[in-house]
Amino acid sequence: MPDTSARLTRLICGTPLMNDIWSPHVTLQRMLDVEAALARACAAHGVIPSGAVGFIEAACDAACLDAEALARDAALAGNLAIPLVKQLTARVKQLDAAAAKYVHWGATSQDIIDTATVLQLRDTFVLLDEGLRAACAALARQAQAHRTTLMAGRTWLQQALPVTLGLKFAQWLDAMLRHGERLEALRTRMLVLQFGGAVGTLASLRDAAPAVTQTLAAELGLALPTLPWHTQRDRIAEAATYLGMLTGTLGKVARDLSLQMQTEVGELAEAAAAGKGGSSTMPHKRNPVGCAAVLSAAMRAPGLVATVLAGMVQEHERALGGWQAEWEALPDLARIAGGALAQTGQIIAGLQVDEQRLATNLEMTHGLILGEAVMLALGEQIGRLDAHRLVEQASKAALQNGRTLFEVLADNPSVTQHVPPSELRQLLDPAHYIGQACAQVDAVLALYTARANCT
Numbered sequence: 001m002p003d004t005s006a007r008l009t010r011l012i013c014g015t016p017l018m019n020d021i022w023s024p025h026v027t028l029q030r031m032l033d034v035e036a037a038l039a040r041a042c043a044a045h046g047v048i049p050s051g052a053v054g055f056i057e058a059a060c061d062a063a064c065l066d067a068e069a070l071a072r073d074a075a076l077a078g079n080l081a082i083p084l085v086k087q088l089t090a091r092v093k094q095l096d097a098a099a100a101k102y103v104h105w106g107a108t109s110q111d112i113i114d115t116a117t118v119l120q121l122r123d124t125f126v127l128l129d130e131g132l133r134a135a136c137a138a139l140a141r142q143a144q145a146h147r148t149t150l151m152a153g154r155t156w157l158q159q160a161l162p163v164t165l166g167l168k169f170a171q172w173l174d175a176m177l178r179h180g181e182r183l184e185a186l187r188t189r190m191l192v193l194q195f196g197g198a199v200g201t202l203a204s205l206r207d208a209a210p211a212v213t214q215t216l217a218a219e220l221g222l223a224l225p226t227l228p229w230h231t232q233r234d235r236i237a238e239a240a241t242y243l244g245m246l247t248g249t250l251g252k253v254a255r256d257l258s259l260q261m262q263t264e265v266g267e268l269a270e271a272a273a274a275g276k277g278g279s280s281t282m283p284h285k286r287n288p289v290g291c292a293a294v295l296s297a298a299m300r301a302p303g304l305v306a307t308v309l310a311g312m313v314q315e316h317e318r319a320l321g322g323w324q325a326e327w328e329a330l331p332d333l334a335r336i337a338g339g340a341l342a343q344t345g346q347i348i349a350g351l352q353v354d355e356q357r358l359a360t361n362l363e364m365t366h367g368l369i370l371g372e373a374v375m376l377a378l379g380e381q382i383g384r385l386d387a388h389r390l391v392e393q394a395s396k397a398a399l400q401n402g403r404t405l406f407e408v409l410a411d412n413p414s415v416t417q418h419v420p421p422s423e424l425r426q427l428l429d430p431a432h433y434i435g436q437a438c439a440q441v442d443a444v445l446a447l448y449t450a451r452a453n454c455t
Contacts, residue, residue, distance in 0.1 A: 010335075012293050013300075018338030021123045022331040025062050028070070030116035031084055032060035035104060037219035042105050045211045052099035059091040079324070081109035106197060106205045106212065110230055110318065114194035117330065118222060121239055122191050124334045125183060128246070131341035132180050136173055138348040140448045143169035147441045150430050151267065151358040152369060157259075159369050162362060162430035165353065167437045168256065170444040175249045177444075177451060179242075186242050190235050193217040196228025199317040231314035236326055243333040244305035250340040251298025257347065258291040266357045271350030290347040297336035304329045304336075362430055367405030368395050373427045374409060374419065381418035390414060 010019050020026060039056040042048040065087050073083035085104045093100035104112070146165035153163035195213050196202055202209035217224040229235065260268040270290050307329040311322035362369065371391045379387035394408040394415070401408075406428050410421045419427070426432055 012339070013297050014335040014339040015127075015342045018124065018127055018335055018342075021120055021127070022334055024067055027116065027120065027331075028065055028067065028080075028084065029062040030119045031081065031112050032062055032065075032088065033119065034112050034115045034220065035085075035088060035107075036060040037216055038105065038107055039102065040219055041212045041216035042102070042205075042208075044215050045208045047205060047208050047212060048102035048105050049098075052096070052102045055092050055096040055099035056088075056103055058095060059088055064091055079109050079113060081112045084112075085109075106202065106209075107195065108198050110323065111195045111197070111228075113327075114230075115220065115222070117236075117326075118191060118194065119220065120331075121334070122187075122222075124338065125187055125191075127338055128183060128341060129180070131338065131345060132176060132183065135341060135345040135348060136176050136180070136448060136452075138345055139169050139173035139176065140445060142166070142348060142351065143173055143441050143445060146353065147438055149353070149355055149358060150362055150434070152362045152364075159361075159365055161369060161372060162434050164434055164437045164441070165358065166441045167434075169348075170441040172249075172253050173448060174444045175252075177447060179246050179249060180451070182242055182245070186238060188223075190239050192223045192225040192229075192235070193220065194225075194228060194230070196230055200228040200230055202228075231317060231319055231323075233308075233312045233314065233322070233326070236330065237308055237312050240305050240308035240326075240330055240333055243337040244301045247297050247301040247333075247337045247340050250294050250337075250344045251301075253344055254288075254291040254294035254298070254340075254347075257351070258288045258295070261288045261291070265361065267354055267361060269352040269354070270347055271352060290343045293343050294340045294347075297340035300336055301333060304333045308333075365405075366398060366403070367428045368398065370428045370430065370433055371395055371405065373433045374405075374415075374424065377423070377427055378415060378419055 036057045039048065039053045043050040043053045065084070070080060070083050070087065073086070074080045077083055089100050089103045092103055143166045146169065149165040150162055151165050151168075152159040153161050193213070193216060195216055197204050202213065205212055214224055257268055257270075259265065261270070269286065270288050272286070307325050311319075311325040311329075314320075314322040371394075375384070375387045375391040378390065381387075382390075390412070391409075394405060394412065397403070398405045398408045406421075406424055409415045409419075409424055415424075
């Protein structure tokens, strides 16, 4: 089997632990775990001899399989489970010929592959939960530390109004907390057994089917669904879309951070480390390599999610192509989501903030960024539209003549007769025009604390 976890770029858009969960070896082992549990469940209810179980369990070791032969045979068989069962049966036969007759009893290939995937997703969710907690803790610390740190808020990539850096961290934290909620809800729907036999009726197990199914679910620590879900792929699609949404949020964070790291902006920087962020030709470069990895994941995720969503349209009781399309897309989504989350947590935790540059950039427009504050105060006296016209004219004049907005407004009797210079100075102070920013930071931090105390 091609080892996709061994790509040379595996640690740029992934982590060792997440890559391992979806590695060929672990994928095979999870399938074998299902086969071993199936043997125990069938024996528990007299479907197969109890004496066969030990031999089947002993053979369910991925290290004993010929992975390269499995990869070749899977291309002919159409899925990995068919050649796996053949190798497993041969292995059991070497141990005990009678026991070999009971390998894979009552199951179909999709039962083994889907349930193994669910086990891998369960391990994935554990890592994502840990990553979310770490990222949220780092964001909470930064939000608190920079609760009142002023900076320019930007819309359409242009300076708009003052905000605080803490508010940006709080906004990201708020989104990450929702992803934590979604993950818990997803677990309840996703972590269920898949076991239905050829067409979902478990006819091969006759009257023992309900009992075997219940025992198999218990053996694997999975919930018992109402019925098999071979061609009802909403669970898998929900997992894929969750991973895509999480990666999209992380991409948003990385995009904002990388924009603030531009040389001309210079407000933030990723933590420095030996060999990190350099250029092969320009010695002075300090590139936002962590952000690049996250953004790479965010660009790949939509196409992978779309593949899984397209695969939901499946034929009758077993799919022709749709199910198979999940086999590469879902593991890739898990790997890049896990990698992006780990990168984001590290970036936020070590982020370097240049408060002087934040202040300098905020003053770059010489007061123009506070035009709305003056316009609204003046509008209370002369009407909003007339006030907008006066402040707009003053802004243009300030730009043309290299003056501050205060200087232009203070020289205009149409303005000062309603808003005296002393009030103008206060209106043009960014600290007086951040609205509910600090209260919003506090609200998110309170929510974070409450969630953290509940877990």
